[in-house]
Amino acid sequence: xxxxxxxxxxxxxxxxxxxxxxxxxxxxxxxxxxxxxxxxxxxxxxxxxxxxxxxxxxxxxxxxxxxxxxxxxxxxxxxxxxxxxxxxxxxxxxxxxxxxxxxxxxxxxxxxxxxxxxxxxxxxxxxxxxxxxxxxxxxxxxxxxxxxxxxxxxxxxxxxxxxxxxxxxxxxxxxxxxxxxxxxxxxxxxxxxxxxxxxxxxxxxxxxxxxxxxxxxxxxxxxxxxxxxxxxxxxxxxxxxxxxxxxxxxxxxxxxxxxxxxxxxxxxxxxxxxxxxxxxxxxxxxxxxxxxxxxxxxxxxxxxxxxxxxxxxxxx
Amino acid sequence: xxxxxxxxxxxxxxxxxxxxxxxxxxxxxxxxxxxxxxxxxxxxxxxxxxxxxxxxxxxxxxxxxxxxxxxxxxxxxxxxxxxxxxxxxxxxxxxxxxxxxxxxxxxxxxxxxxxxxxxxxxxxxxxxxxxxxxxxxxxxxxxxxxxxxxxxxxxxxxxxx
Numbered sequence: 001x002x003x004x005x006x007x008x009x010x011x012x013x014x015x016x017x018x019x020x021x022x023x024x025x026x027x028x029x030x031x032x033x034x035x036x037x038x039x040x041x042x043x044x045x046x047x048x049x050x051x052x053x054x055x056x057x058x059x060x061x062x063x064x065x066x067x068x069x070x071x072x073x074x075x076x077x078x079x080x081x082x083x084x085x086x087x088x089x090x091x092x093x094x095x096x097x098x099x100x101x102x103x104x105x106x107x108x109x110x111x112x113x114x115x116x117x118x119x120x121x122x123x124x125x126x127x128x129x130x131x132x133x134x135x136x137x138x139x140x141x142x143x144x145x146x147x148x149x150x151x152x153x154x155x156x157x158x159x160x161x162x163x164x165x166x167x168x169x170x171x172x173x174x175x176x177x178x179x180x181x182x183x184x185x186x187x188x189x190x191x192x193x194x195x196x197x198x199x200x201x202x203x204x205x206x207x208x209x210x211x212x213x214x215x216x217x218x219x220x221x222x223x224x225x226x227x228x229x230x231x232x233x234x235x236x237x238x239x240x241x242x243x244x245x246x247x248x249x250x251x252x253x254x255x256x257x258x259x260x261x262x263x264x265x266x267x268x269x270x271x272x273x274x275x276x277x278x279x280x281x282x283x284x285x286x287x288x289x290x291x292x293x294x295x296x297x298x299x300x301x302x303x304x305x306x307x308x309x310x311x312x313x314x315x316x
Numbered sequence: 317x318x319x320x321x322x323x324x325x326x327x328x329x330x331x332x333x334x335x336x337x338x339x340x341x342x343x344x345x346x347x348x349x350x351x352x353x354x355x356x357x358x359x360x361x362x363x364x365x366x367x368x369x370x371x372x373x374x375x376x377x378x379x380x381x382x383x384x385x386x387x388x389x390x391x392x393x394x395x396x397x398x399x400x401x402x403x404x405x406x407x408x409x410x411x412x413x414x415x416x417x418x419x420x421x422x423x424x425x426x427x428x429x430x431x432x433x434x435x436x437x438x439x440x441x442x443x444x445x446x447x448x449x450x451x452x453x454x455x456x457x458x459x460x461x462x463x464x465x466x467x468x469x470x471x472x473x474x475x476x477x
Contacts, residue, residue, distance in 0.1 A: 013322050016322065017322045017325040017326050017329070018329070020322075020326040020329075021325070021326050021329030021330055021333060022333075024326065024329075024330035024333070025329075025330060025333035025334060025337060028330065028334050029333070029334060029337040032334060032337065032338060033337070033338070036338060071350075074350050074353050075346050075349050075350045076349075077349075077352065077353060078346075078348065078349025078350050078351065078352035078353065079345070079346065079349040081349070081352050081356075082345070082348075082349055082352075110353065110357055112360065113353070113356055113357040113360040114353070117356050117359075117360055117470055119472075121469065150361075150364070153364035153365065153367065153368055154364060157364060157367040157368065157371070157464070157465065158360075158363065158364055158367065158467060160464070161464075161466045173464075180368075195368055195369050195372040195373075196368055196372075198371075198372035199368045199369075199371045199372045202371050202372065203371070
């Protein structure tokens with residue numbers, strides 16, 4: 001055979017191979033696809049050992065394994081949705097992720113969605129599991145305001161209507177209100193915070209938690225300089241707690257502002273609160289341990305002492 | 317190295333083709349599945365924030381005004397990054413809702429506040445495979461006079477694309 005003949009034979013052989021392969025694929029693929037489509041998952045198995053053992057199995061790569069498991073959870077969640085099945089073990093996976101990487105905020109933030117927004121109707125235990133994970137998150141990330149907000153919104157508003165026992169509903173609303181109150185204290189650029197503060201106050205007021213309501217509003221007022229928050233919180237304080245308490249708070253806030261302007265007007269309120277009240281070191285030298293705090297005492301070095309002194313001074 | 321015989325080539329291509337024929341759709345399915353958390357979490361957040369707003373306001377203005385699909389065009393088969401100002405509508409700001417990263421779904425919020433009952437509907441529309449047909453997720457909630465606000469179970473249409 002000539003070179004050209006060999007070349008043509010090789011080309012034709014290649015073409016025939018490709019055509020044969022295409023024919024085989026066309027013949028086999030529909031059957032395979034049919035078999036594949038017939039197979040349906042009906043149950044889930046949880047593929048990981050306990051959270052403690054998984055921590056050991058990570059061989060120290062805790063964050064990497066947490067990322068991997070969380071990515072698996074997101075894909076599985078979508079697949080279960082597509083198959084209209086309940087994702088039974090999502091809570092177990094998320095608890096394992098939390099054990100591996102407690103500072104990983106995203107799984108906590110998504111926990112309520114992943115547990116309670118499923119293709120199959122969610123059950124009360126899903127709300128319990130979501131609450132448990134959100135509370136775990138607030139413990140692990142005590143200054144993550146977004147997490148506190150999500151936890152408060154879920155526990156106070158979304159979950160209670162799904163709970164069977166009225167007492168449990170009320171307990172969750174109250175717990176959620178306190179969490180929202182805490183979120184109010186963690187000032188951020190979130191412009192919705194005033195509404196969360198008022199909502200938390202609403203819930204506390206409905207639950208008859210007067211002391212908690214006063215504490216939440218006054219702490220919110222103390223840490224937020226935002227005018228809108230101040231206005232809303234003062235109005236709420238006046239409406240639900242009383243004009244007298246509101247006026248007392250305003251007078252105390254004015255006294256603090258006055259002290260701030262006298263002492264260190266060029267620093268921020270946060271810095272002032274961190275430094276403490278100004279004391280005359282020469283005049284106040286020596287121990288005053290155990291001494292009773294007197295009204296207007298010039299030697300106070302902490303704001304809690306200043307607060308006590310102020311209360312003693314204005315006591316009727 | 318000995319070249320493959322035509323028969324071996326056919327067998328190899330057949331096996332590889334069959335594996336690909338199963339693996340590629342599975343991969344695409346999983347890829348789409350992983351994106352389902354975007355509309356679901358988005359709607360969950362919208363619902364939660366709407367409830368908080370409702371409880372902090374009179375029933376006549378419980379939920380913020382309606383806002384149309386944002387972005388106006390549902391992303392077709394690809395993710396989009398929104399230009400500056402896309403989520404600046406007062407309603408999105410009131411709901412503290414925005415997509416800061418590339419996303420696949422468009423969201424809308426409708427409200428109807430009356431004197432005795434206020435109602436909202438939040439929607440997420442997506443077109444993951446770019447065929448012009450949308451998957452729709454809908455979350456509704458309401459607040460009645462003298463009662464706490466509630467959200468209803470999620471509704472879906474064509475969630476599988």
